[in-house]
Amino acid sequence: MSSVTLRIIFLASALSFSYAAQCGDCWCVPGNGGLDDCPSWSPQDDFSPELLADLKSKTLTNPFDPLTCDPYSDPSCKTTPPQQYVDSPTAVCGMLFSGPSEFPCGTYSLRSYNSADEALDDSAYITHTGACGLCSTSQDLYAYITQPDMTHEGKKCATKGLIHEEWGKKCYMNLGFTEPCAEIWNYDGIYDGKKCAGICVLNLFADNNGPPPACELNDCLECDEDEAGPVFKEVAGRTRRRSGLNEEIGRGCDEFAKIDIDKAMC
Numbered sequence: 001m002s003s004v005t006l007r008i009i010f011l012a013s014a015l016s017f018s019y020a021a022q023c024g025d026c027w028c029v030p031g032n033g034g035l036d037d038c039p040s041w042s043p044q045d046d047f048s049p050e051l052l053a054d055l056k057s058k059t060l061t062n063p064f065d066p067l068t069c070d071p072y073s074d075p076s077c078k079t080t081p082p083q084q085y086v087d088s089p090t091a092v093c094g095m096l097f098s099g100p101s102e103f104p105c106g107t108y109s110l111r112s113y114n115s116a117d118e119a120l121d122d123s124a125y126i127t128h129t130g131a132c133g134l135c136s137t138s139q140d141l142y143a144y145i146t147q148p149d150m151t152h153e154g155k156k157c158a159t160k161g162l163i164h165e166e167w168g169k170k171c172y173m174n175l176g177f178t179e180p181c182a183e184i185w186n187y188d189g190i191y192d193g194k195k196c197a198g199i200c201v202l203n204l205f206a207d208n209n210g211p212p213p214a215c216e217l218n219d220c221l222e223c224d225e226d227e228a229g230p231v232f233k234e235v236a237g238r239t240r241r242r243s244g245l246n247e248e249i250g251r252g253c254d255e256f257a258k259i260d261i262d263k264a265m266c
Helices: 002-015 049-057 116-121 138-146 150-163 163-173 180-193 197-202 219-236 261-265
Strands: 092-097 107-113 125-129
Touching: 049 138, 092 116, 107 116, 116 125, 125 138, 125 261, 138 197, 138 261, 150 163, 150 180, 150 261, 180 219, 197 219
Parallel strands: none
Antiparallel strands: 092 107, 092 125
């Protein structure tokens, strides 16, 4: 087999899911209004078929139940089981693997820790920054990786959710998300559609970001970030940025976690 053939096979085996935004020459928006240096590292965007299959097939032993309330309309709405360390700025979500010797990473539990050091001391794999939530599962990470343009897909699902709540949830589940994660995405989209509709209509064809160096969000995305973002991040736990994944919207460099996703295979 020739070296050229081997290279083609190797390249085909690594799947790229990159809709990464650019702010000038940087993969993110540097601090100080875009004037700081771009980080020397960049988020992972190549994922082997083996990794994706592993993420999709893992078994979670302590899943969150589907929501019985809407956290956007009910401030007292809580997850079951309750989340831990949601108010801690240093919290991380860890996976504790407990599979048999022939497939040690196949079974896992989720646990929130007050810090990365606590997670590492407990031999946990840090899957994202912030406390664990409804989207912290490996299946939801798989969905985030394979659906890199959630702005586009989310608009379609949110439109369905505004017509009928179940249609919206099913739309998100069809993207690969677990039911609890699909629910918080759906509630987020419905809330967004009502709260930011007027602003977003005016920005229907606007670019996600303005010009460098600041690369400011358009008014629609800023409305989403300000109005719906805090609840979503708290309840969902996992976001693309917290998981070390880039996205199609330019975001601040300091918002991205540096996560080695390949280590999820342990």
